[in-house]
Amino acid sequence: MNEPTEIKYPLDENGEPYFAATHIDAVKGLEFDEDGDLKSTVIQLQNNVKKLESDIKKQDDIIAGYEERISEIETSIPKKEGK
Numbered sequence: 444m445n446e447p448t449e450i451k452y453p454l455d456e457n458g459e460p461y462f463a464a465t466h467i468d469a470v471k472g473l474e475f476d477e478d479g480d481l482k483s484t485v486i487q488l489q490n491n492v493k494k495l496e497s498d499i500k501k502q503d504d505i506i507a508g509y510e511e512r513i514s515e516i517e518t519s520i521p522k523k524e525g526k
Contacts, residue, residue: 454460
């Protein structure tokens with residue numbers, strides 16, 4: 444049980460290891476976004492996601508502030524009788 448697991452990959456028609464498309468080595472070295480590689484593209488995407496999440500959080504905070512202010516205004520408006 445303490446032995447490391449050995450993963451073997453099949454060979455293609457040239458005798459080279461064949462990696463499934465889901466394996467990182469299957470796309471290693473391919474160019475994305477003109478001169479970037481997959482790793483830098485993934486890192487850039489992760490950074491973009493983090494920025495978008497931060498922007499969404501800021502917008503959520505602004506909306507919550509507006510909702511709170513609206514609630515305060517609604518409670519300060521005198522009610523007409525019969526309504």
